[in-house]
Amino acid sequence: MYRVNFREAGRLCAAMRKMLRLMTKIKLPAARMLGLVLAAAVCAAVCSAQTPAPQSSSQSQTPTPTTAAPGTAPLTVQPPAYTGPKYTNRWEIYGGFLFMNGQAGQSLPKRYNMGGGEGMFTYWLGTPHSDSVLKRHLGLVADYRFGAGTTPVVTIDNINRVLVMQHIFSGGFQYRWLKNRYVALDLHGLAGETYGIFNHATQEYTPGTVAYCPAAATSGQQANLYLYCNGFAPWGAAGGSIDFNESGKLAVRLSPDITFEHFGTETREFFSISLGAMYRFGKNQ
Numbered sequence: 482m483y484r485v486n487f488r489e490a491g492r493l494c495a496a497m498r499k500m501l502r503l504m505t506k507i508k509l510p511a512a513r514m515l516g517l518v519l520a521a522a523v524c525a526a527v528c529s530a531q532t533p534a535p536q537s538s539s540q541s542q543t544p545t546p547t548t549a550a551p552g553t554a555p556l557t558v559q560p561p562a563y564t565g566p567k568y569t570n571r572w573e574i575y576g577g578f579l580f581m582n583g584q585a586g587q588s589l590p591k592r593y594n595m596g597g598g599e600g601m602f603t604y605w606l607g608t609p610h611s612d613s614v615l616k617r618h619l620g621l622v623a624d625y626r627f628g629a630g631t632t633p634v635v636t637i638d639n640i641n642r643v644l645v646m647q648h649i650f651s652g653g654f655q656y657r658w659l660k661n662r663y664v665a666l667d668l669h670g671l672a673g674e675t676y677g678i679f680n681h682a683t684q685e686y687t688p689g690t691v692a693y694c695p696a697a698a699t700s701g702q703q704a705n706l707y708l709y710c711n712g713f714a715p716w717g718a719a720g721g722s723i724d725f726n727e728s729g730k731l732a733v734r735l736s737p738d739i740t741f742e743h744f745g746t747e748t749r750e751f752f753s754i755s756l757g758a759m760y761r762f763g764k765n766q
Contacts, residue, residue, distance in 0.1 A: 697710060
């Protein structure tokens with residue numbers, strides 16, 4: 482396609498105008514004069530037209546061919562480096578916020594809620610190339626949890642809720658079930674002991690007048706809150722965790738559990754869930 486050179490067109494227009502002024506002084510036939518006038522008008526229109534804006538350097542450059550020229554080696558495009566988790570770590574450490582519920586006394590009709598924290602350490606057995614499938618997916622776990630909350634009690638005077646706390650120490654196994662670059666799903670089973678502290682209210686608010694558990698009652702006390710007595714009790718958990726990978730080493734973990742504890746004379750089931758950050762480190766290959 483013919484492309485107009487606007488610089489040359491401007492020079493042409495100037496020359497045509499000079500010629501037009503010259504022709505008006507010289508007596509030429511009307512037909513020739515009309516042709517010159519039309520040519521000058523076209524030239525003036527061309528000259529008055531706006532020059533298009535210059536293209537950017539990115540638009541004016543010729544696109545880079547994606548294929549190699551004949552007789553040369555083919556072009557190779559390197560894929561981006563993989564930055565997701567490789568699941569070849571030996572250790573995992575997890576810390577998060579914890580919510581769980583429980584029952585602070587065998588004869589109390591209502592449960593109570595606790596808030597606190599959880600820390601878990603995992604040591605993965607074997608290597609990704611171990612012959613045993615179980616060993617490749619199995620890890621040893623050490624876990625600590627702390628929870629505190631107020632529990633309802635049988636109302637005595639102005640006492641209707643008291644603070645209780647639990648320290649939970651456990652260990653067990655973790656099994657890596659499913660995994661990809663985005664999430665990992667693990668299952669775990671834990672067993673250990675919980676240490677319950679139920680006498681906080683009687684120590685701080687009503688010392689010597691109200692017993693917090695039946696075994697702590699004396700003849701001089703006026704009433705009893707019927708909480709459990711301070712001490713250790715068997716504890717266990719069965720659940721899992723979902724790790725949402727943020728990088729090759731860091732993930733956000735959501736971990737729900739069914740928990741079991743044996744304060745008093747019977748085992749009771751409760752619910753627990755935590756949310757926090759998990760970090761992988763150390764290679765196991």
